[in-house]
Amino acid sequence: MKRINIGLLGLGNIGTGTYKVLEMNRAHIEKTTGLNLEITKILEIDTERDRGIAIDPGKFTQDPRDILDDPGIDIVIELLGGIEPASSFMHTALKAGKHVVTANKAAVAANFELLTETAEKNGALLRYEASVGGGIPLINAITTALAANEFSELLGILNGTTNYILTKMTEEDRSYEEVLKEAQEKGFAEADPTGDVEGYDVANKLSILVSLVFGERVLPDDIPTTGVSGITKADIENAEEAGCVIKLLASAFRDDEGVHCFVQPTMLNKQHPLADVPGEFNALFLKGNAVDDLMFYGKGAGPFPTASAVLGDVIGIAKEIKRESK
Amino acid sequence: MKRINIGLLGLGNIGTGTYKVLEMNRAHIEKTTGLNLEITKILEIDTERDRGIAIDPGKFTQDPRDILDDPGIDIVIELLGGIEPASSFMHTALKAGKHVVTANKAAVAANFELLTETAEKNGALLRYEASVGGGIPLINAITTALAANEFSELLGILNGTTNYILTKMTEEDRSYEEVLKEAQEKGFAEADPTGDVEGYDVANKLSILVSLVFGERVLPDDIPTTGVSGITKADIENAEEAGCVIKLLASAFRDDEGVHCFVQPTMLNKQHPLADVPGEFNALFLKGNAVDDLMFYGKGAGPFPTASAVLGDVIGIAKEIKRESK
The missing domain is CATH 3.40.50.720 (NAD(P)-binding Rossmann-like Domain)
Structure with missing residues (x-):
């Protein structure tokens, strides 16, 4: 031993x-x-x-x-x-x-x-x-088992607090303020929720992923970031009518001009694998030139x-x- | 270099x-x-x-x-x-x-x-x-990043041919024989499809996973295995009426008596994360005592x-x- x-x-x-x-x-x-x-x-x-x-x-x-x-x-x-x-x-x-x-x-x-x-x-x-x-073994996979791939795209739900809030707003037709207050009472959101709800937590995570997936450094402050505090019941209903749900997505892709990345609430078609990711779960969707589409899903926080x-x-x-x- | x-x-x-x-x-x-x-x-x-x-x-x-x-x-x-x-x-x-x-x-x-x-x-x-x-980095994750977990359960869709057949039967209301023939013509199923459709391919994969996830050896021949060749349009319709889809699942769990594993067509509630896994995709659902629920999803075959x-x-x-x- x-x-x-x-x-x-x-x-x-x-x-x-x-x-x-x-x-x-x-x-x-x-x-x-x-x-x-x-x-x-x-x-x-x-x-x-x-x-x-x-x-x-x-x-x-x-x-x-x-x-x-x-x-x-x-x-x-x-x-x-x-x-x-x-x-x-x-x-x-x-x-x-x-x-x-x-x-x-x-x-x-x-x-x-x-x-x-x-x-x-x-x-x-x-x-x-x-x-x-x-707990999702993302970084290990990207740096080892997937190392033979060049990646073109990543899309992630990387913050459980905001995904919980958006899920509750969608499923229970409630306002942002109401759900946030409940989340704080239950301990799912912090007393000062700024880092989560304004997307800064996700920008930190996206910065790390972009370094690993695309080999490019983008500082969190340089990632255009919009959180969920401005999302209204009307936004959720409009998405619903379009056959979509709203998720706070971390996105990055590479094109001829380089790597682009941003954090923003996004209307996702309900058929998309990330649309069903509920409550406090996290998920990452990746596209590699050998492995093609790949998704990981699990608990993104908690002791x-x-x-x-x-x-x-x-x-x-x-x-x-x-x-x-x- | x-x-x-x-x-x-x-x-x-x-x-x-x-x-x-x-x-x-x-x-x-x-x-x-x-x-x-x-x-x-x-x-x-x-x-x-x-x-x-x-x-x-x-x-x-x-x-x-x-x-x-x-x-x-x-x-x-x-x-x-x-x-x-x-x-x-x-x-x-x-x-x-x-x-x-x-x-x-x-x-x-x-x-x-x-x-x-x-x-x-x-x-x-x-x-x-x-x-x-x-291409899904399952084994690497189980043996490295998840090594601190004891696992209680695994559920997998581990054969693309049968998942393609069941998906087509469900979505297009067609018979097993008809869809198999089409899959063979398109090269998604082999001329002799026995290994895939009778579940033997999945039993081999489950045997490997059980060794790694539970530390127990079960030979493929000792895994109770039922394939999809007996699935009828009526079975698919009955599942549909119950709010379910039929998937060929590899299952293993541990209880006080030891590890149990089997391969069989299973009615899965449409809410289950594995219910949406389409066509030739594979997915694995795992439950660990630290990481909790985890799912991996991607292309399970192809060059x-x-x-x-x-x-x-x-x-x-x-x-x-x-x-x-x-």
């Missing part, structure tokens, strides 16, 4: 989900991979909150150097969210040759070159499957689906560490 | 598609991966057929040893189909430490332990993404989609060769 020591930055909802899934499936992971994955240190101020799991209090630290400078830590999982200090912490870890796994779309979208180049230079691995599409992606990345890196140590 | 020499067993439709996609996307693959992939030898009797590609006649051989015994060949792509001699050729290649990529579900399903264990023992890699779901999977496997192995040679 190969032991892998992990430092965890942030024990919020996603961090707690990751800790829980690792414990829940520990026996399965050990049996199928021969890996003993141990979260040995956790950067987190709130050590008192009841998270429904037993964590040795000695694992907590308030000093990032206890993780970033510890030569015994093989992999750093970054789940702080936000561009800083997350990006700086990842940069420091990669410079020290530590492997990094993150779910942080804002940090990866803002600092894609810096982080990927630092990883490359220092022989470290950087993985960020959870940053786009939650457990996100943990699935984070731990998939951790296991992938841990397998490489194990193989190299042979 | 790292040069990788490939021996190709079989230049039928899939082999020709693989050769074409590699040439079509050569510049893209070289730029994104730094790999120079060269098919240097081809085992094929029919050297005269016009395949629409220029191939140096010196690459052809009729002796498998020219590939299996050549120390200069890094990767063997097996696209002969059928259990033998394909399995023996792959076994020989793996024993010699050569990496193997195959699209051959019958051979992998029949000889899963032998081939995977021989690969493991000899430090060789065996990849078979194209054997299930054509180019299958080539996408074959070359994705080749690139994955070639990247490992490149990294290890550093």
